Amino acid sequence: MDAIIQLIHVSKCYDRRPALSDVTLEIEKGEFVLLMGPSGAGKSTLLRMLIGEEQPDEGQIFVHGRNVTKLKPSEVPYLRRKIGTVFQDFRLLSKKSVFDNVALPLVVQGVSERDIRRKVTEALRAVGVDHKKDQPPNSLSAGEQQRVCIARAIVNGPVVLLADEPTGNLDPERTGEIIELFKLINARGTTVIVATHDPQIVKQIHRRAVTLVDGVLTQERRSTERIET
Amino acid sequence: MRRFLYIVREAWANMRINRTTTIVAILTTAFTLACVGIFLLLYVNLRHAAGWLQEDVKIMVYLDDGVSTPLRQALEQQLKVDRMVAEVVFISKEQALKEFRAQFPADSHLLEGLGENPLPASFVVTLAPNYRSPESMQGWADRVQTMEGVAKVDYNQEWINVLTELIGYIELVAIGVGLLLSAASVTIIGNTIRLALFTRREEIEILRSIGATRTFIRIPYFIEGAALGAFGSALSLGILKIGFELFRQQMQLTGRFSGIESMLSFFPLSLCLALIMAGMGLGLAGSVVSLLRVGEGRT
Numbered sequence: 001m002d003a004i005i006q007l008i009h010v011s012k013c014y015d016r017r018p019a020l021s022d023v024t025l026e027i028e029k030g031e032f033v034l035l036m037g038p039s040g041a042g043k044s045t046l047l048r049m050l051i052g053e054e055q056p057d058e059g060q061i062f063v064h065g066r067n068v069t070k071l072k073p074s075e076v077p078y079l080r081r082k083i084g085t086v087f088q089d090f091r092l093l094s095k096k097s098v099f100d101n102v103a104l105p106l107v108v109q110g111v112s113e114r115d116i117r118r119k120v121t122e123a124l125r126a127v128g129v130d131h132k133k134d135q136p137p138n139s140l141s142a143g144e145q146q147r148v149c150i151a152r153a154i155v156n157g158p159v160v161l162l163a164d165e166p167t168g169n170l171d172p173e174r175t176g177e178i179i180e181l182f183k184l185i186n187a188r189g190t191t192v193i194v195a196t197h198d199p200q201i202v203k204q205i206h207r208r209a210v211t212l213v214d215g216v217l218t219q220e221r222r223s224t225e226r227i228e229t
Numbered sequence: 230m231r232r233f234l235y236i237v238r239e240a241w242a243n244m245r246i247n248r249t250t251t252i253v254a255i256l257t258t259a260f261t262l263a264c265v266g267i268f269l270l271l272y273v274n275l276r277h278a279a280g281w282l283q284e285d286v287k288i289m290v291y292l293d294d295g296v297s298t299p300l301r302q303a304l305e306q307q308l309k310v311d312r313m314v315a316e317v318v319f320i321s322k323e324q325a326l327k328e329f330r331a332q333f334p335a336d337s338h339l340l341e342g343l344g345e346n347p348l349p350a351s352f353v354v355t356l357a358p359n360y361r362s363p364e365s366m367q368g369w370a371d372r373v374q375t376m377e378g379v380a381k382v383d384y385n386q387e388w389i390n391v392l393t394e395l396i397g398y399i400e401l402v403a404i405g406v407g408l409l410l411s412a413a414s415v416t417i418i419g420n421t422i423r424l425a426l427f428t429r430r431e432e433i434e435i436l437r438s439i440g441a442t443r444t445f446i447r448i449p450y451f452i453e454g455a456a457l458g459a460f461g462s463a464l465s466l467g468i469l470k471i472g473f474e475l476f477r478q479q480m481q482l483t484g485r486f487s488g489i490e491s492m493l494s495f496f497p498l499s500l501c502l503a504l505i506m507a508g509m510g511l512g513l514a515g516s517v518v519s520l521l522r523v524g525e526g527r528t
Contacts, residue, residue: 051438053437053438073443074442074443077437077440077441077442077443078440079440080437080438080439080440081439081440085438085439091431091434091435091438093432093435095242104435104436104439105439105440107232107235108232108436108439108440108441108442108445109440110232152439
């Protein structure tokens with residue numbers, strides 16, 4: 001299989017405190033990977049590096065065949081268009097409707113009005129909130145807001161989906177629903193990386209899990225789940 | 230289309246969200262530009278007046294008292310064929326006396342006691358439009374002065390020169406004040422944009438994360454800055470126009486400067502449009518300065 005993400009001896013320090021130390025990791029196309037570790041372990045730093053928001057002090061990062069560490073600032077937005085991002089705090093625009101929030105990645109790419117309508121409707125249907133498309137995000141429950149955030153992340157068919165503590169603000173029942181949604185997205189061929197500190201998720205999902213502690217990759221568990229596509 | 234609408238809507242939303250700051254920015258810009266406008270209006274009107282006076286300058290060629298008719302006719306012919314001359318009018322001694330009496334009836338008795346008419350015959354010469362510069366006039370006058378039968382060549386160039394010099398000073402002051410106040414406008418608009426950037430920092434963050442380019446993120450702020458500049462500039466023209474009309478009305482009422490008020494003119498439409506464009510440019514500069522300073526758009 002082809003590696004869609006490669007980190008080769010990546011290190012990063014903040015004020016001489018190491019956030020990542022000599023991390024080497026390879027993720028194959030279509031994989032579902034859990035990035036585990038306590039708060040401050042370096043999970044978010046690693047995800048930010050994958051979208052070109054941070055640069056490593058040492059090492060190389062390849063995403064979808066592009067060396068992220070060598071990208072010009074003007075090329076970074078085009079990399080981000082291939083990567084969907086889901087945040088713990090949803091980061092939805094409260095003054096826009098659910099539909100407009102999900103349409104935003106397509107709007108910035110200059111997609112035609114007709115395609116926007118079609119793709120946004122499909123994405124909202126896939127996450128199960130199409131009936132709330134005209135409502136402002138604030139009127140939705142936390143679980144629904146996270147679904148809208150996921151719809152926005154997948155609307156332009158990304159090759160990779162990154163989720164940073166996506167269930168941090170959700171109760172166990174909603175957490176299970178969101179994880180199922182990620183599995184569904186993964187089953188359609190998108191590589192999914194979920195960063196979490198919640199050990200319950202690792203118990204629920206028997207997929208590949210890598211653990212970071214103080215910026216060092218300490219453990220790796222291979223996938224034991226039978227993947228249905 | 231949605232992209233274009235999004236950009237315009239965002240610019241409008243920026244102005245609406247920070248309504249008070251937007252209004253303050255427009256008003257401050259308007260008053261700042263109105264101050265520059267006062268100097269500009271003064272400059273335009275003085276230049277207009279100088280041009281009008283320059284157009285109207287007549288050169289008096291006074292003749293010797295004893296000049297014979299054939300010599301006078303030869304002189305007139307010589308002046309008429311001169312390519313620098315547009316018009317020549319002969320004023321005889323008698324005509325000059327008549328005109329003096331008509332223009333200064335109260336002082337006409339002064340000439341009574343002299344017996345003989347002391348006023349000389351003259352040619353009133355208007356130079357062709359291409360030769361009305363101070364240098365051309367001086368050269369022409371020097372040349373004619375040497376002709377046989379010519380006593381003196383006279384024209385009111387001196388105070389036109391004074392006026393031109395005054396215009397030069399006003400031009401300098403206008404440029405100085407203009408630059409200073411323009412910098413103030415750029416700062417005011419720049420601060421408004423910075424506030425908009427601060428208010429919408431979360432949205433900018435989201436746009437970056439979903440792959441919006443720097444240009445896409447920046448355009449609404451450029452539009453906002455340009456719009457603030459244009460609105461401020463248009464308002465300043467409104468303020469100036471009201472002030473100008475009140476001033477003209479006041480002059481008419483006092484009656485002390487009869488006729489002058491009709492010579493005063495406001496900026497022509499083309500200049501008004503140019504000033505609004507300049508306001509837009511200042512606003513745009515404010516946005517650029519602000520976006521660069523805040524460092525928006527870094528990935």
